[in-house]
Amino acid sequence: MPSTFLLTPTQPPPPPPPKHSPAKLPTTTSSAVAPPTTHFPSADKLALLIDNVKSVHHLREIHAAVLRRGLERHHSILAFKLQRSYSSLGHLHHSLSVFNLTPDPTVFSWTAIIYAHAHRGLFHHSLALYSQMLQTSVQPNNFTFSSLLKGLPFEPAVALHCHVIKFGFCNDLYITTCLVDAYARGGDVVSAQKLFDEMPERSLVSITAMITCYAKHGKLAEARKVFDEMEEERDVVCWNVMIDGYTQHGLPNEALLLFRKMLAEEKRKNSKVRPNEVTVLAVLSSCGQLGALESGRWVHSYIKNNGVQVNVQVATALIDMYCKCGGLEDARKVFDGINGKDVVAWNSMIMGYAIHGFCEEAFRLFDEMHGMGVSPTDITFIAVLSACGHSGLVAKGWEIDPDPVLWGTLLWACRLHNNASLGEEVVEFIVSHNLANSGTYVLLSNMYAAAGDWEGVAKIRSRMKDCGVEKEPGCSSIEVNNKVHEFLAGDLRHPKSKEIYLMLEEMNCWLKAKGYTPKTDIILHDLGEQQKEQSLEVHSEKLALAFGLISTRPGTPIKIVKNLRVCLDCHAVMKMMSKITGRKIVMRDRNRFHHFENGSCSCGDFW
Incomplete structure (x- = not known):
């Protein structure tokens, strides 16, 4: 959506949300809600019933009673509550119909219908409604902006920031937090940091948003500084963001150290920082990166003994960790214990067998998966092809699905057989298909070095420099x-x-x-x-x-x-x-x- 859309509220608004055929609203009432005409519930009683409604069927009965008495014309609060309740029960079309029939809706009604659309990711509709509201000379309040901004894509969020300033809400804590989050999601770390630094006060949510911003974009030192300054305020979400930041950016040792600190904090204080499924997913990934089998087993024991929910996602993370740490038997035990395995769990176990070179087990599991009616994904085929590649079963690989993944294996074969000319062709293919990494160039450089072709080595080094590729140091x-x-x-x-x-x-x-x-x-x-x-x-x-x-x-x-x-x-x-x-x-x-x-x-x- 063009950013100019929100900067000039006097211009004609964009097309409104598609007009639903007015939802068929109730015209009769049930005796369960509306007893004989001489004993109709009062407007206050109906408002209370709406607040406590549990199903759309019951809400429609109450709505019928409101219409039958004509209360919607004299009690705007009833229309507002009906509109909001239909939204909360997932019937947005009914909510919009009630709103469209409301004469002179207040900012609260506008905000409620805007929020209902934004909450479901219908941002174009919520912004169009916001523009219509401005055309009716109804000014937004802080809830209007917070409703619009939460989850809003980057460009319209930036445009809406202008209106936040125009209408005097730039010091609102919740709105500023939403803006920090929007800039963070858009990758504008500088603007997010500027907003954060200028906040007159900070909430746990705003601090967490800034840590998330730093961690997501690899600024882990800055994230840790903000995290450490929180001291007593930290909750499990803050810990998870920081631990996951280390995990995602290749610092698994730091992630494990912070996890141990989190456990000490939990023991010293209370359950506010108790690890949950999100925590263990990050920690298991770190154990897998390090190949730290004993640490991984300890985390598994912690999961079992501390009530962490072992859903399919956690079980799959355990499989992945055990496979990467060399505990293939442990991985299979976890795999066999999963009820309702999804394709990701199957892929993890097949890949585990593949990277260990147990090709027959990988093929057997692939056949079993197919027999169970689980549809394979591209990852499944990559796993099976890896099993072929790690076992030299080229013919078997061609039976399943030829894939660019095998080109990497072919390049290594060229290195083994000192076939530099074929290696050059393979590298050209890999580079042209954006599959190259530093190892691709190093392998070809190795071939030239093995043949004593130092000019070829220099050529590869020059090419790496031109492409901005740096050799990863061995560790x-x-x-x-x-x-x-x-x-x-x-x-x-x-x-x-x-x-x-x-x-x-x-x-x-x-x-x-x-x-x-x-x-x-x-x-x-x-x-x-x-x-x-x-x-x-x-x-x-x-x-x-x-x-x-x-x-x-x-x-x-x-x-x-x-x-x-x-x-x-x-x-x-x-x-x-x-x-x-x-x-x-x-x-x-x-x-x-x-x-x-x-x-x-x-x-x-x-x-």
């Missing part, structure tokens, strides 16, 4: 004693760095004794052979593995999460270390899970 994490430890390549920040690097040296001795040769051809830079070997030795996943070996009991599994695709050298090292140490090593990289055991990997060296 690996491992959970020990319910604490997540993160490592970058060559990291020296960890308190146990000395012990970690001593273990790395010991690992290198074990590996070389078993015939290990570093795969230096994957190094992107034109370095000497010794420098390349030293670079490979301190990859983040190797640091995580060394820390796991010195921090956990012999024989226990080690679980590592890598934010990028695991390199060829680290993959080879993990296989050998699983045999040397007698430990199962589970690694989740960007694409899938790798279960290393007794010198082999579940991916069959196809990832």
Whole structure:
């Protein structure tokens, strides 16, 4: 809607809401409401009955009694209550008919009918009604603006802001809060912040709106500052917004820390900050991002022991978390316990099997889903195709549905076979279809580096710079004693760095004794052979593995999460270390899970 529409109230209004054929209003009454004519209920009694009405059938009976006595002409409050009650019961056409028959409606009647349309998302109609109201010289009140603004799209909200100022409501707390929310939803963080800073007083709702604005747009430091300043006022909604903000913007550790602080706050105070379904959805997502299985299990236990409703959405989040954390059996138990599974739950479990390389289980579940009459979505096919891709079942993939998702797998295959010319073609396709990420360019750069084509490497780096693509730094994490430890390549920040690097040296001795040769051809830079070997030795996943070996009991599994695709050298090292140490090593990289055991990997060296 053009913003000029609201700025000139004297111009002809836009077309009014479509005229409903006047709803057939009642013309008779029931004896249940209108007893014999000598004992009609009074207007006050009818008003009370309208306020307490529970069904539209009962309301129509009362309406008939009002019409029969002609009370609507002398008691405008009855018409107003009828109009509002029809709206609240979902009969907007009856409400509009009552309004249209009301002579000289007051601002309260106008506001009620505007709110009824805006509440149902019929914003064009509510704005048209507002314009008609101005034409009748009825001035809006604060409830008119708050009714219009709540949920209003950005452009008309900005235009309506002018009227808020014109009619002198710019200091109204509720209206300003609605405007902050409108600017936040429209992505205008600067205007939202300006309004917020100028508010003479702030409510819990307005503060929450500003935190939501910051968090939604990734300004988490600003959001946390406002959040921390709230002190005693915070409710569960504020906590949820802040925790979810960290989760959505890739800061899962911060989300978990804040969740623990929330639990401490709940214990210290009262149930006002008790976590609910929204909280656990965000926290489970953070556990999944980190691959923090023990933390995820603890959250699951909290859900069961504290009365958090386990609906399909929460159950699906549990499945997703367990699958991403390597707890596939736990995921299946949750899946089997869901009553009335929707397609999202099926997709999550199928994808779980796919990323772990259990293709037959994924296909079996897909067939079962189809047999249950659940219609697959594009996500379902992506999950099944991922199972094909992770198992090298190209023919099986073509049987189901060829999809651009497989191009990423093909590019990696080009890397495995050092086919740079085909890799170039694949990259061109991926880029032209807006499917590229930093990993796409890095893979092709790896191919050039492996062939010693440093000019090709430079070309790719230049292209990445021109396109504004930055290589994501590799990061690996491992959970020990319910604490997540993160490592970058060559990291020296960890308190146990000395012990970690001593273990790395010991690992290198074990590996070389078993015939290990570093795969230096994957190094992107034109370095000497010794420098390349030293670079490979301190990859983040190797640091995580060394820390796991010195921090956990012999024989226990080690679980590592890598934010990028695991390199060829680290993959080879993990296989050998699983045999040397007698430990199962589970690694989740960007694409899938790798279960290393007794010198082999579940991916069959196809990832």
